Amino acid sequence: MPDWCSEGVENIVSETSQVLLSCNNMSAGYGRASICDDITFQLGLGQTIAIVGPNGSGKSTIARTILCRQAPLAGTVRLRGAAVDDRTAAYRSAVSAVFDEDAFFPSLTVAEHLELIARGHGMPDVAANVEYELSFFGLEKHARSQPHELSSGQRRRVLLAAAFIRPFELLVLDEPEQRLDAEMRSKLADRLRRTVAGGAASALVVTHDLELVKDAADYYLVAGARASMVPAEVFQAGQIA
Amino acid sequence: MGDIYIASLWVFVFAMYGVALLGVVREALTQREPGSLDDAAGLVPLNDALSVSMVAVAALGVTLLVRMGPMSVTGPQGFWWLGLPLDQRSMLRSRYFRLFTVAVIVALVGFMPLAVAESDNWMSLLTALVMSGLLGASCFCVAATVQLQRLRARTLKVCLALIVAAPLAILISALVYASGGNIDPFTKTLQFLPTFWPVLALTGDAPWQIAAPAFVAVALWLSWIGRRLHLFRAEELKEAGNASGYFAASLYFMDFRSAGLALRSGSSGSSRKPLLRLPGITGAFLSAIGTAFLRTPGLAGKTIALCLIPAAALSVEGISRNAALSLSVVVCAGIACRLAATAAIPFADQPALESCFPLSAQKARRLHLLIPAGYLAVWGAGTFLTLAFFDPLGPLLALQIGVAIAGMAGASVRWAFRPEQDLSSPRSVQATALAGLIRGPDAFILGAAPLAGALYAGQASAILVAVQLAAGVAAVLWATSLPRRRVRFEDLG
Numbered sequence: 001m002p003d004w005c006s007e008g009v010e011n012i013v014s015e016t017s018q019v020l021l022s023c024n025n026m027s028a029g030y031g032r033a034s035i036c037d038d039i040t041f042q043l044g045l046g047q048t049i050a051i052v053g054p055n056g057s058g059k060s061t062i063a064r065t066i067l068c069r070q071a072p073l074a075g076t077v078r079l080r081g082a083a084v085d086d087r088t089a090a091y092r093s094a095v096s097a098v099f100d101e102d103a104f105f106p107s108l109t110v111a112e113h114l115e116l117i118a119r120g121h122g123m124p125d126v127a128a129n130v131e132y133e134l135s136f137f138g139l140e141k142h143a144r145s146q147p148h149e150l151s152s153g154q155r156r157r158v159l160l161a162a163a164f165i166r167p168f169e170l171l172v173l174d175e176p177e178q179r180l181d182a183e184m185r186s187k188l189a190d191r192l193r194r195t196v197a198g199g200a201a202s203a204l205v206v207t208h209d210l211e212l213v214k215d216a217a218d219y220y221l222v223a224g225a226r227a228s229m230v231p232a233e234v235f236q237a238g239q240i241a
Numbered sequence: 242m243g244d245i246y247i248a249s250l251w252v253f254v255f256a257m258y259g260v261a262l263l264g265v266v267r268e269a270l271t272q273r274e275p276g277s278l279d280d281a282a283g284l285v286p287l288n289d290a291l292s293v294s295m296v297a298v299a300a301l302g303v304t305l306l307v308r309m310g311p312m313s314v315t316g317p318q319g320f321w322w323l324g325l326p327l328d329q330r331s332m333l334r335s336r337y338f339r340l341f342t343v344a345v346i347v348a349l350v351g352f353m354p355l356a357v358a359e360s361d362n363w364m365s366l367l368t369a370l371v372m373s374g375l376l377g378a379s380c381f382c383v384a385a386t387v388q389l390q391r392l393r394a395r396t397l398k399v400c401l402a403l404i405v406a407a408p409l410a411i412l413i414s415a416l417v418y419a420s421g422g423n424i425d426p427f428t429k430t431l432q433f434l435p436t437f438w439p440v441l442a443l444t445g446d447a448p449w450q451i452a453a454p455a456f457v458a459v460a461l462w463l464s465w466i467g468r469r470l471h472l473f474r475a476e477e478l479k480e481a482g483n484a485s486g487y488f489a490a491s492l493y494f495m496d497f498r499s500a501g502l503a504l505r506s507g508s509s510g511s512s513r514k515p516l517l518r519l520p521g522i523t524g525a526f527l528s529a530i531g532t533a534f535l536r537t538p539g540l541a542g543k544t545i546a547l548c549l550i551p552a553a554a555l556s557v558e559g560i561s562r563n564a565a566l567s568l569s570v571v572v573c574a575g576i577a578c579r580l581a582a583t584a585a586i587p588f589a590d591q592p593a594l595e596s597c598f599p600l601s602a603q604k605a606r607r608l609h610l611l612i613p614a615g616y617l618a619v620w621g622a623g624t625f626l627t628l629a630f631f632d633p634l635g636p637l638l639a640l641q642i643g644v645a646i647a648g649m650a651g652a653s654v655r656w657a658f659r660p661e662q663d664l665s666s667p668r669s670v671q672a673t674a675l676a677g678l679i680r681g682p683d684a685f686i687l688g689a690a691p692l693a694g695a696l697y698a699g700q701a702s703a704i705l706v707a708v709q710l711a712a713g714v715a716a717v718l719w720a721t722s723l724p725r726r727r728v729r730f731e732d733l734g
Contacts, residue, residue: 087603
């Protein structure tokens, strides 16, 4: 293991930050076959962890296991101190996630999607919020289109807009850069940094695009048979070197 | 020269049919006495009802064929073959004849029980089966022509309109008969159509003189399409291949949930109907599922047909009134129940959708009951008010119907949340296949049995209502119980 890698949890969450998500000795995999073992970290509010690694190293598997989308093999994951359970209202209120799947309400237009999600979370001034997200993600011209009428990149933007329009404490993005153009990636990186910088939310971002998380990531979780947590400065210095 | 020859034959065949049709209409108009008030029982003769129903059955067959292509290629064929600079006709010919044969066999097998039950001798049985095969072949030719001419959306609308029109036509006929009117020219015209020929053969009125030209006509039609196999668009063939392959694979694995998805119309609902805007968090959730449901393509037409069919069945002469009522109500309730499940199916397919709202999975599941309950209440009101027009219902039966509808809403949600096929081990394949087959229909049958009993008996009893209530509660509890996860963080911790 390189000497800049560190395992353990103590040094990740600063003393002033509240622990939002804690992962302890988690193993992720399929059936009985483990892909990543001993994943341990704590994520505080206002922090971002980027999950990186080559194809097949288990990045998305880690994220999916943390969010209960697949069965864990070992370990514990806690959200605000309680075992993560994606069926509870508290979890659904706190976690906003975008995975690589086109999950859209049938027959609803892009604007209607955003409106209902915003209203579902009791957002004030829904119309203005919808307008802002449509504008931010470049979807104004497609507000009245149904998602299946859009290109894959535009559908990706709709999913991201739906994730950002609602309040959340934990934002989980699985390779959000997929199918986005360079300009949108840059805007998304900036939005991610601003969102977490407020200190009211945290992010877990699975990515191959290190530029996307360069300014936002506090730690990098390098996926693999033995996943390791690396502070951003150390990881980025290692990349430059 | 070949085209001129075929065109001439077409003109000849159609001219013969036209002359014969005119003859039948003229005969009906001139020779038949108008109905008198004495026989104004409001009942439609069985043959008239069958002539209408067979049009609807053929429309249903064409709908299924159009949904699956009918012409298609598999993924590898689409990728490797269609791009090659070869004549597409030689590639598609064997598949074309295979699909045609399947359509004929399905029609034969489908009509076989009626033919065996009703035929007097071997000759009428044979003629009826030949005619039913020709009907299947005609449906295939219609669907292939529609695909060739790219008229898919319009044809599906026409087919739905024919299916809706069938019970309506029977009910109107009943009213016309009841008022001493005569609609013979209309039904006689329908009886001349190829859709009625299998029935005509059973009565001995459709000799080989009709079967032979029909056979020639279908053969010519088949040949006409066969010469144009190169005109089927590659994209359409691949798309149809995906749908039919998905359907066939689903049936092979007995995954009936996926089979239903494969047959689902590719068209999404129109967003012309306004978005529901119910207040609050639950209101937003209900708005999402309610709006999507109200925008389901063809919802109004299907609902009207489902409301009219039981009353139409009641209006047919020569069949047991109570048996027809009981059977038609149960069948229509089952279809309505399945239709009501369309609101929840996307949530079962994409659990991420439900996570967009800050509601627990348990509460969301309970809320899913409301849309089917509302829809089935509308269907129930439409059905039983139409029936009450002919035969008033007692208060106890009305109560039982209300209880039954609540239970059916539970069955509908249980139907929507059938488990996905788990292919991880032979045992799990078996278990999920069975669950996919029976989950939903089980709760529906449990709830429909007491109602069917009451309708067959012609009255409800306190015991039947109590059984109905118990069945309804069981269906709702089944529908709202969430499956336990095999492994959870709580267990590991």
